[in-house]
Amino acid sequence: MPLLTGFPDFSLHALVIVLVALLIVTPGCLERTSSITPSSPAATAETAPVRAEYSPGEIPALGAAAETRANASLNAIAALPPGERTFDATIVAFDTAMTDYTDAIFPMTLMGYVYPDHQVADEGMALEASSAVFLNDVYTRRGLYDALKGQVPRTPAESRFYNLTIRKFEKNGLNLPDDRLEKVRQMNDRLSGLTSRYSANLNNDNTTVTFSEADLAGVPESSLATFEKIPGGYRVTMKNPDYVAVMKYASSSATRKAMYLAYFNRQADENTALLEEAIAIRRNLSAELGYATWADYRIDGRMAGNATNVMAFLDAIKEPLQEKTRAENAELLLLKQELDPTATTLDPWDISYLQNIRMIRTYSYDENEVKEYFPVDTTLQGIFQIYGELFGIRITEVTGADVWSPDVSLYRVTNESDGATIGYLYLDLYPREGKYGHFATFPVINGRMKDGAWSVPVTAIVGNFPAPTDNRPGLLTPGDIETLFHESGHAMHNLLTTVPYGTVSGFNAEWDFVETPSQTLQEWTYDPDVLTSLSGHYANTSQKIPPSLRDRVIAARDVGSGYYYSTQLAKTLEDMEFHMADSTPDTQAVYARLYNEMTGLSLPEEIHQPASFSHLMGEYDAGYYGYLWSKVYALEIADTFTRDGMTNRTTGMRFRQEILAQGNIRDGGVLMENFLGREPGTGAFYRRLGIEGVAGAGNTS
Numbered sequence: 202m203p204l205l206t207g208f209p210d211f212s213l214h215a216l217v218i219v220l221v222a223l224l225i226v227t228p229g230c231l232e233r234t235s236s237i238t239p240s241s242p243a244a245t246a247e248t249a250p251v252r253a254e255y256s257p258g259e260i261p262a263l264g265a266a267a268e269t270r271a272n273a274s275l276n277a278i279a280a281l282p283p284g285e286r287t288f289d290a291t292i293v294a295f296d297t298a299m300t301d302y303t304d305a306i307f308p309m310t311l312m313g314y315v316y317p318d319h320q321v322a323d324e325g326m327a328l329e330a331s332s333a334v335f336l337n338d339v340y341t342r343r344g345l346y347d348a349l350k351g352q353v354p355r356t357p358a359e360s361r362f363y364n365l366t367i368r369k370f371e372k373n374g375l376n377l378p379d380d381r382l383e384k385v386r387q388m389n390d391r392l393s394g395l396t397s398r399y400s401a402n403l404n405n406d407n408t409t410v411t412f413s414e415a416d417l418a419g420v421p422e423s424s425l426a427t428f429e430k431i432p433g434g435y436r437v438t439m440k441n442p443d444y445v446a447v448m449k450y451a452s453s454s455a456t457r458k459a460m461y462l463a464y465f466n467r468q469a470d471e472n473t474a475l476l477e478e479a480i481a482i483r484r485n486l487s488a489e490l491g492y493a494t495w496a497d498y499r500i501d502g503r504m505a506g507n508a509t510n511v512m513a514f515l516d517a518i519k520e521p522l523q524e525k526t527r528a529e530n531a532e533l534l535l536l537k538q539e540l541d542p543t544a545t546t547l548d549p550w551d552i553s554y555l556q557n558i559r560m561i562r563t564y565s566y567d568e569n570e571v572k573e574y575f576p577v578d579t580t581l582q583g584i585f586q587i588y589g590e591l592f593g594i595r596i597t598e599v600t601g602a603d604v605w606s607p608d609v610s611l612y613r614v615t616n617e618s619d620g621a622t623i624g625y626l627y628l629d630l631y632p633r634e635g636k637y638g639h640f641a642t643f644p645v646i647n648g649r650m651k652d653g654a655w656s657v658p659v660t661a662i663v664g665n666f667p668a669p670t671d672n673r674p675g676l677l678t679p680g681d682i683e684t685l686f687h688e689s690g691h692a693m694h695n696l697l698t699t700v701p702y703g704t705v706s707g708f709n710a711e712w713d714f715v716e717t718p719s720q721t722l723q724e725w726t727y728d729p730d731v732l733t734s735l736s737g738h739y740a741n742t743s744q745k746i747p748p749s750l751r752d753r754v755i756a757a758r759d760v761g762s763g764y765y766y767s768t769q770l771a772k773t774l775e776d777m778e779f780h781m782a783d784s785t786p787d788t789q790a791v792y793a794r795l796y797n798e799m800t801g802l803s804l805p806e807e808i809h810q811p812a813s814f815s816h817l818m819g820e821y822d823a824g825y826y827g828y829l830w831s832k833v834y835a836l837e838i839a840d841t842f843t844r845d846g847m848t849n850r851t852t853g854m855r856f857r858q859e860i861l862a863q864g865n866i867r868d869g870g871v872l873m874e875n876f877l878g879r880e881p882g883t884g885a886f887y888r889r890l891g892i893e894g895v896a897g898a899g900n901t902s
């Protein structure tokens with residue numbers, strides 16, 4: 202089942218991607234959505250919206266009960282006599298049954314990623330795997346499909362909702378004869394098992410590398426303080442803060458290489474095999490379903506429409522990015538030779554380190570100095586204030602509620618106008634043993650109308666930001682702040698929905714549109730007034746970041762952006778190639794070739810990047826392009842705010858109502874036109890990639 206995730210490989214701070222969303226199958230959608238804010242059952246104080254404590258054995262039992270209830274509802278729909286098959290009794294009832302089911306299990310599948318007790322966490326992951334099989338089965342039930350098919354929508358929105366629902370069944374083989382339908386179902390089940398195991402392997406991965414103190418020369422004390430101390434040195438995990446600290450600061454090339462190899466060899470053997478088997482099944486499955494490739498199958502029904510359109514979009518930026526990266530690399534090589542006159546080439550594990558030195562020299566600041574102004578809590582409150590101003594909401598902490606770990610917090614989102622509770626947000630921000638290792642936003646409860654009342658959405662941001670130490674709070678770099686804006690942008694998309702149907706509300710949007718709100722809001726990071734407002738030195742939070750330092754941080758935003766986007770494009774092309782090939786590729790060889798093509802650098806043969814490229818087994822297969830595709834829209838929206846003001850309430854409310862509220866009730870292109878008042882162009886996107894005006898950059902409308 203789904204999950205979402207994202208994570209910058211390294212790259213100084215260029216952007217971060219991250220995300221996630223999940224959902225069942227793909228989106229569907231419906232009805233004329235009102236943009237009036239739903240009212241809701243008021244939250245009583247200090248009550249958590251979902252359960253956060255489980256004993257071993259409970260999750261399997263609760264999961265089975267949810268499945269039994271769903272089956273009863275679905276069977277009742279299928280059993281309706283033709284005369285009673287109204288739109289509400291079929292299509293709407295189906296949405297209700299499915300959302301009742303996901304509302305029951307998502308709080309528990311989330312526990313698979315975060316729960317401190319290993320047995321309960323394993324049970325959460327097992328429920329995610331079994332629910333994927335259950336959902337595969339639901340969408341191959343002919344009796345159910347027959348009951349839903351042929352209903353007459355009453356509005357354009359219902360029409361979209363209907364078409365998306367039926368399409369899910371048909372994309373699962375419902376228009377095939379029974380024997381082939383069964384074959385498709387079996388392949389989907391097998392695929393679900395493979396993706397679950399791949400994710401579980403990464404969640405449970407406990408790869409560490411041990412280094413002596415000398416090996417870690419250059420790594421700041423604040424990072425060393427978070428590493429496990431062992432006699433003579435440290436044990437370093439593959440969690441994001443550890444990895445970034447070593448890659449960016451360790452002066453020893455051998456140390457960085459060891460870290461890089463360990464990181465890109467996580468679960469190398471087993472996950473490579475799982476991925477390659479999944480690619481083979483996907484290829485056979487798409488053929489069975491009448492598509493030329495798995496990429497065409499997945500992209501059918503999204504904004505891009507088909508793989509050809511995606512490849513044309515990617516091709517337009519390929520050469521300009523290569524050119525930009527070559528120029529960056531030439532500068533970095535000179536720098537490397539200054540440090541080591543014998544050096545003749547750049548290696549992948551040099552990039553973060555050298556970019557950081559270059560940034561310090563060019564812009565005269567060190568990120569370790571900058572992050573002292575951005576303690577997690579202060580920054581978070583600043584982000585919440587900005588969202589409050591933009592969207593007319595208040596985000597306040599719920600104290601004393603039950604949470605799954607003491608470092609998790611819960612927030613209530615209310616409307617400023619009437620105080621009504623419109624959603625809940627969990628924040629689980631710091632690394633823990635056995636916890637998901639990157640950054641993702643999970644749906645927990647989908648917003649929708651239920652029994653005539655609004656059911657408020659609940660979402661959870663799971664991250665791995667630098668943890669507090671004995672004498673300092675967790676401190677955020679500009680890249681971390683972007684990540685926080687990004688993930689909380691996903692959360693806003695989930696929480697501010699007004700779509701009444703759970704399967705198409707919130708971030709159940711088109712998969713190549715879903716990164717739009719998150720990538721839009723991360724743009725706030727580099728606005729001078731915003732950055733100042735978020736800051737407050739950890740030793741004295743009334744002390745804001747000095748304007749001259751702030752301005753240098755902003756000026757340095759695009760340092761290394763050629764390498765960053767080239768790597769993004771290499772990963773995007775990797776995903777497309779895996780899912781357009783006629784036979785199962787040697788996945789590592791494909792990535793090594795594409796990485797080399799895009800960056801000019803060579804990867805050692807022993808690297809196994811596809812084994813930990815979790816997007817490929819986390820719903821972003823033939824979907825990673827969505828980050829770049831959505832970025833076009835995100836930058837158009839952000840440009841509007843740059844013009845109107847980053848905290849302009851009028852524009853903010855328009856963003857809320859025309860885009861964030863809409864889920865998948867209209868297609869992404871329509872949402873963009875409604876917000877912009879015109880079709881989106883690519884000018885802002887090319888400018889951000891730094892390729893505007895570079896030969897081959899396509900038109901820059």
Ligand SMILES: [Zn+2]
Pocket residue numbers: 207218219220221687691716719
């Ligand atoms: Zn994202």
